[in-house]
Amino acid sequence: MNTTLIMSGDYSVIIVEGRVDTTNAGEFEKEVMAVVESGSEKIILDCSGLKYISSSGLRVFLIVHKKMLAKKGCLKLCSLQPGIKEIFDISGFSSIFSIFPDKQAAEGD
Amino acid sequence: MIQTVNLCKSFGDLIIFKDLNITVQKGECVAVIGPSGAGKSVLFRTIAMLEKPDSGQVFINGTDITQKDVNINKVREKLGMVYQGFHLFSHLNVLDNITLAPVKVSGMNKTEARKKAMELLSMVGLTEKATSYPHQLSGGQQQRVAIARSLAMDPDIILFDEPTSALDPSMTGEVLAIIRKLARSGLTMMISTHEMRFAQDVASRVFYIDEKSVYEQGTAQEIFQNPQREKTRMFIRKLKVFSYSITSHGFDMVAMNVQIELFCQKYNIESKKINHIQLVLEELILEVSGEGESNRQLKIDYTIEHSEERGEILISFNYEGDFFNPFGSEGEGDHLGIVLITGIAKNFDHAYKDGQNTININI
Numbered sequence: 001m002n003t004t005l006i007m008s009g010d011y012s013v014i015i016v017e018g019r020v021d022t023t024n025a026g027e028f029e030k031e032v033m034a035v036v037e038s039g040s041e042k043i044i045l046d047c048s049g050l051k052y053i054s055s056s057g058l059r060v061f062l063i064v065h066k067k068m069l070a071k072k073g074c075l076k077l078c079s080l081q082p083g084i085k086e087i088f089d090i091s092g093f094s095s096i097f098s099i100f101p102d103k104q105a106a107e108g109d
Numbered sequence: 110m111i112q113t114v115n116l117c118k119s120f121g122d123l124i125i126f127k128d129l130n131i132t133v134q135k136g137e138c139v140a141v142i143g144p145s146g147a148g149k150s151v152l153f154r155t156i157a158m159l160e161k162p163d164s165g166q167v168f169i170n171g172t173d174i175t176q177k178d179v180n181i182n183k184v185r186e187k188l189g190m191v192y193q194g195f196h197l198f199s200h201l202n203v204l205d206n207i208t209l210a211p212v213k214v215s216g217m218n219k220t221e222a223r224k225k226a227m228e229l230l231s232m233v234g235l236t237e238k239a240t241s242y243p244h245q246l247s248g249g250q251q252q253r254v255a256i257a258r259s260l261a262m263d264p265d266i267i268l269f270d271e272p273t274s275a276l277d278p279s280m281t282g283e284v285l286a287i288i289r290k291l292a293r294s295g296l297t298m299m300i301s302t303h304e305m306r307f308a309q310d311v312a313s314r315v316f317y318i319d320e321k322s323v324y325e326q327g328t329a330q331e332i333f334q335n336p337q338r339e340k341t342r343m344f345i346r347k348l349k350v351f352s353y354s355i356t357s358h359g360f361d362m363v364a365m366n367v368q369i370e371l372f373c374q375k376y377n378i379e380s381k382k383i384n385h386i387q388l389v390l391e392e393l394i395l396e397v398s399g400e401g402e403s404n405r406q407l408k409i410d411y412t413i414e415h416s417e418e419r420g421e422i423l424i425s426f427n428y429e430g431d432f433f434n435p436f437g438s439e440g441e442g443d444h445l446g447i448v449l450i451t452g453i454a455k456n457f458d459h460a461y462k463d464g465q466n467t468i469n470i471n472i
Contacts (some may be wrong), residue, residue, distance in 0.1 A: 023362050023393055052384050054391045055445040087388070090452030091445060096252050 002049075003031045011107055012040040017049030020057030029060040036064060041073045044106050045096040048079035053087055065097065110297050111156060111266060112136045116150070116165035118155055125151045127321045128165070133314075135265075138292040140312035140329070141301040144344060147318045149301040153270045156299070159292050165241050170265065186214060189267040191260030193274045195251040197243040197258070203230065204239045207258045215262065219301060222261070229257035249280030256287055267291070269300040285311075305345065309333045317341045347417040355409040358398060362391070369413065376415050382422060385453045385472050386413060389424055392446030392470065396435040397428045412471050422472040423457075433466055434459040 001024045003017040012035050020028050045061070059074060061077075068075040078100040080088065088094045100106035111133040112140060118125045125148040133139050141149050154160040156167055158174055158181050166173045174184050187308075196205050206230060208222040230236045233253040243251055252272055259267055269288060273281040285307050292311045302308050308315060308329065315332040317325045317340075325332065325341040336342045343350065351372040353365060366387050373383045390411065398407055409428040415422055435447055436459055451457065455471040 003184065021362070022395060052387065054388055055395070055443075055449055057390075057445075058445060083384055091448055 001028055003028065005035060008044075008103070009107060011042045011044050012038075013044045013046050013103060015046045015049060017051075019052040020050065020060065021052060021054045022056040025054075025056035027058050028057065029063060032060065032064050033067070036067050036071075036073075040105065041071075042076075043068065043073065044076045044103060045077055046078055046103055047081070047084055048102075053084055055091075058087070058091055058093060061093065061097070076100060076106040076109070080104050100101050110170060111299065112166075112168040113156065114166040114168070116152075116155065116167065117163045118151055118160060119163055124321055126318075129322050131316060131323060131326075133266075133297060135297055136295045138296075138298045138311055140299070140308035140315045141299060141318060142303070142305070142308055142315060142332075142344070143318035143324070148321065149318055150270050152318065153190070153268045153299065153301060157185065157188055157268060159190075160434075182214075186210075186262055187265040189262060189264035191252070191255050191259050191267060191269045191272050193271040195243070195248070195255045195275070197251055197254060199243050202240050202242050203235065203246070206243070206254060207261050210258070211261050215320075226257070226261060229260050230254075230447050231427075232260075232290070233257045234283075247280055248276045249283045252276065252280075252284045253287055256284070258374070260291075264296075266297045266299070269298065269302075271303065273299050273302070273304060278326050297357055306335070317344065319344070343414075346419065348430055349415045349417065351413040351415075353411055355394065355398075355407055358407055359457075362394075365390075372413065373415075376417065378415060382472065385421060386424065389450050389453060390472065391428070392450050393424075393426050393435070393470075397430075397433065397466070424468075424470045424472065426468040426470070428462055428466050430466065431464075432461045434461070 001020050006013045006015065014032060014035055025047040063074055074100045079102050080099060083093070088097070088099070100109060111131070113129055113131050117127050117130040129152065143149055143151065151160060155162050158167070162175060168174070168177050169184055169188060172179060172184070174181060198209070201209065204223060204226050207226040208219065210227065211217040211222040212219055227236065227239065230239055233256055235250060235253055238250060239245060246254065272288065273284050276284065281304065285304065287299065289311050300308070300312070312329045315327060315329050316323050317332060319340050325336060325338045332341065333345055336345050342348065351369065353368070369387055370383055373386065394409065397409065409427065411424060411426040413422060413424055436451070436457065450470065453472060456471040457468065460467045
């Protein structure tokens with residue numbers, strides 16, 4: 001798993017790559033929460049490079065979502081690969097998150 | 110018609126089979142299947158007494174042919190054998206290959222033998238090749254001549270020892286078609302083959318040879334549709350199996366996933382399915398290992414079975430301890446892992462016996 005933070009307009013874009021599973025969910029949470037707690041109001045999680053996610057990874061997404069809701073911020077997901085989208089659909093997470101086909105669409109909404 | 114009693118055969122220290130017992134009734138077509146090296150060919154050669162058994166008996170039509178006073182050549186006149194390598198006489202043309210034994214061994218006159226040979230060549234579809242020499246024929250045609258030759262002696266029984274294994278796939282069909290025709294005629298036949306579909310179609314009964322004996326036997330329906338024993342199942346379904354054991358909460362999941370990936374890549378399992386396998390296993394391990402109970406001894410064994418034939422994955426997940434069915438659990442937690450497993454699985458079940466929980470999941 002690897003995360004990269006870039007700024008794009010008002011958005012902090014976190015590019016997530018590789019696998020997010022039980023072995024690295026804690027590390028993933030720490031890296032994303034660091035951005036949340038740095039004061040970013042608008043966050044996009046760019047999942048174009050995310051290859052695998054398990055329930056441990058999904059829970060981190062949920063924690064970040066709740067945190068952003070609590071601070072009335074905005075969290076968007078974009079560029080989910082079909083295999084990842086399937087997991088979001090199965091878990092019901094597709095209806096919880098704002099999911100966009102790409103970063104441009106997420107920023108434009 | 111054919112019966113072996115406690116038949117044993119070894120070459121030096123290498124035991125080929127031990128206490129092998131089979132019975133083939135008159136008019137039956139029996140397929141003998143099993144992995145390469147299981148002893149199918151040796152069994153056939155021993156039945157024909159081309160190999161002498163170490164012990165045990167072989168009965169052909171009620172006569173124990175292992176007895177010294179038996180005229181084995183007389184027995185072999187009624188016991189045809191078709192080999193994978195054809196074994197035609199290269200210096201004789203097709204007609205002479207077929208008439209040789211009836212004339213020389215049975216004393217049939219040449220005209221009658223030739224007439225019969227032409228009938229047999231007609232039956233195997235090679236009338237126009239009567240004067241050809243073996244080297245002028247394709248492999249499939251040579252094997253059809255070999256079948257006609259064995260029929261020329263009016264055998265009671267024919268043993269087919271992997272009759273198509275030396276043939277190109279394009280020539281296999283023509284030979285199998287002839288054998289199918291013979292099976293319908295009521296000739297007693299034993300066929301060792303790797304052509305599973307053919308064996309399923311043509312055989313009334315099937316012997317699966319493994320572990321130096323008849324590991325499982327039954328009707329073609331029983332063996333191919335519902336094999337009872339593990340090795341038969343693995344062989345029939347062309348199963349490739351990955352096994353893994355976990356004995357500690359601190360096990361290396363990253364290394365485990367690498368091994369799963371290598372196994373799956375070896376058998377061309379698509380990456381989406383690899384992710385599903387890894388996801389199901391990760392969630393199951395989390396469910397049964399109990400995050401708050403890290404002091405408890407962990408004992409998980411699982412297998413991933415890949416059926417090349419059906420393109421299916423079966424995960425068999427076993428863990429020791431008290432009864433615990435994660436699919437029926439209404440305890441604390443979000444059950445997100447179970448939601449994912451049940452969303453991915455085609456079907457799943459849980460069983461508990463003697464302190465062992467077993468979950469089977471089809472993907």
